[in-house]
Amino acid sequence: MNIILLGPPGAGKGTQAKRLEESKKLIQLSTGDMLREAVANGTEYGKKAKDIMEAGGLVSDDIVLSIVSERLDQDDIKGGFILDGIPRNVAQAETLDTMLAEKNLPLDAVVELVVDDEALVERITGRYTCAKCGQGYHDKFEQPAREGVCDKCGSTEFKRRADDNAETVRSRLKVYHEQTEPLVGYYGSKGILKKVDGMADIDDVTSQIGEALA
Numbered sequence: 001m002n003i004i005l006l007g008p009p010g011a012g013k014g015t016q017a018k019r020l021e022e023s024k025k026l027i028q029l030s031t032g033d034m035l036r037e038a039v040a041n042g043t044e045y046g047k048k049a050k051d052i053m054e055a056g057g058l059v060s061d062d063i064v065l066s067i068v069s070e071r072l073d074q075d076d077i078k079g080g081f082i083l084d085g086i087p088r089n090v091a092q093a094e095t096l097d098t099m100l101a102e103k104n105l106p107l108d109a110v111v112e113l114v115v116d117d118e119a120l121v122e123r124i125t126g127r128y129t130c131a132k133c134g135q136g137y138h139d140k141f142e143q144p145a146r147e148g149v150c151d152k153c154g155s156t157e158f159k160r161r162a163d164d165n166a167e168t169v170r171s172r173l174k175v176y177h178e179q180t181e182p183l184v185g186y187y188g189s190k191g192i193l194k195k196v197d198g199m200a201d202i203d204d205v206t207s208q209i210g211e212a213l214a
């Protein structure tokens with residue numbers, strides 16, 4: 001099964017993608033993670049993306065689509081994948097449609113996580129992850145059971161994203177509404193859009209997604 005998770009920053013795409021990786025044995029393809037890795041490694045793409053990402057803007061379609069295209073050529077995605085963070089605008093969606101058709105990778109569903117803007121700022125500014133295994137936490141909603149120790153792998157190092165500050169979040173939300181939200185209509189008209197209430201608690205959202213994909 002190949003799916004897209006659609007929704008604003010902080011909607012829970014990454015969290016739910018990790019759960020789908022485990023429950024349905026799908027591979028998460030997060031363009032944000034791929035770009036952050038490129039920035040950390042100082043690659044050509046990374047150098048071009050860094051400042052744009054820190055300001056909360058969109059990296060060029062060419063760069064993002066090239067990175068995803070290369071990733072989709074690897075064998076591990078053959079059992080199914082979750083696109084998280086792409087497409088971000090209609091032009092990317094159209095190119096992605098062509099790319100998936102050429103690679104013979106049909107899209108089964110697009111799941112939209114619907115969340116209010118006010119909740120997103122609080123969710124994003126409080127979130128952090130384990131530096132070793134990537135497990136997600138939140139200052140207010142999800143602390144590790146033992147303070148300062150990752151529940152999943154025991155690491156004591158955590159990190160926060162450079163773009164998860166209140167100012168950048170507002171730019172990212174603006175970009176979402178202007179450029180990404182039109183994809184709801186785009187995929188709705190193709191009849192593959194499933195809406196899920198992303199304001200519900202994490203387990204409930206997971207069940208809703210399970211039902212939507214059943």
Ligand code: AMP
Nearest residue numbers: 031032053056057058059064085086088
């Ligand atoms: P994310 O982790 O999905 O929130 O993405 C973090 C940042 O990476 C975004 O704010 C953009 O600057 C960039 N980015 C991720 N995916 C895309 C994409 N499909 N198109 C353009 N920029 C992207």
